[in-house]
Amino acid sequence: VTESRESTKLAFLPPEDWAPGMRVHEIDLAPSGSHLTPFKSSRFEVEAGCSSPVDQHEVREIWFIAQGEGELTYDGVPMRIRAGEVCCFEPRKPHAVVNDGASTLVVFSVWWG
Amino acid sequence: VTESRESTKLAFLPPEDWAPGMRVHEIDLAPSGSHLTPFKSSRFEVEAGCSSPVDQHEVREIWFIAQGEGELTYDGVPMRIRAGEVCCFEPRKPHAVVNDGASTLVVFSVWWG
Numbered sequence: 001v002t003e004s005r006e007s008t009k010l011a012f013l014p015p016e017d018w019a020p021g022m023r024v025h026e027i028d029l030a031p032s033g034s035h036l037t038p039f040k041s042s043r044f045e046v047e048a049g050c051s052s053p054v055d056q057h058e059v060r061e062i063w064f065i066a067q068g069e070g071e072l073t074y075d076g077v078p079m080r081i082r083a084g085e086v087c088c089f090e091p092r093k094p095h096a097v098v099n100d101g102a103s104t105l106v107v108f109s110v111w112w113g
Numbered sequence: 114v115t116e117s118r119e120s121t122k123l124a125f126l127p128p129e130d131w132a133p134g135m136r137v138h139e140i141d142l143a144p145s146g147s148h149l150t151p152f153k154s155s156r157f158e159v160e161a162g163c164s165s166p167v168d169q170h171e172v173r174e175i176w177f178i179a180q181g182e183g184e185l186t187y188d189g190v191p192m193r194i195r196a197g198e199v200c201c202f203e204p205r206k207p208h209a210v211v212n213d214g215a216s217t218l219v220v221f222s223v224w225w226g
Contacts (some may be wrong), residue, residue, distance in 0.1 A: 010199040086123040112150075
């Protein structure tokens with residue numbers, strides 16, 4: 001029973017501060033057979049009034065917006081994002097979000113490739 | 114600019130009612146190069162007092178708990194799940210959740226294999 005519980009809930013690696021008010025928690029996919037998981041994943045939070053730094057990389061990335069809202073700038077184009085929405089970033093396209101809402105922005109990220 | 118906006122925000126396929134108070138919105142990954150996306154994905158909601166049906170399948174699945182809480186039963190073992198947590202289901206292991214909380218349970222699901 002204990003083993004089943006432990007392997008079902010995935011743990012997080014030690015959090016990393018990417019910017020003031022932005023913290024990233026990478027998910028430890030090892031207990032669920034990381035060699036079979038075709039992506040990596042994290043949860044990150046951006047506090048109200050704070051921003052994520054501009055990020056740009058070769059991997060493709062999807063953001064699942066879990067809570068809150070903000071102003072995403074993707075490849076130079078601003079757009080609103082809010083809880084329930086899903087965004088996809090192509091390789092090498094810069095992306096950053098400003099949390100101009102009243103509550104913490106919470107995002108699950110998945111990246112691969 | 115319009116094209117960039119459209120391809121960044123992913124759309125949802127028509128929602129499906131899986132049970133009373135449970136609605137599943139599969140994500141349309143096609144605009145972001147679905148042939149390159151090594152998983153499928155959805156967002157689903159379970160209203161307060163409602164449940165998901167028992168699900169069991171060959172693919173591996175991860176749940177990103179976006180909002181709310183509930184009682185997950187995984188392979189016969191009950192456990193609490195709440196916003197911010199991540200659960201992983203091995204192939205063929207039955208899983209279902211009861212939303213015994215006060216607000217809607219919102220989950221992003223990713224499956225592959």
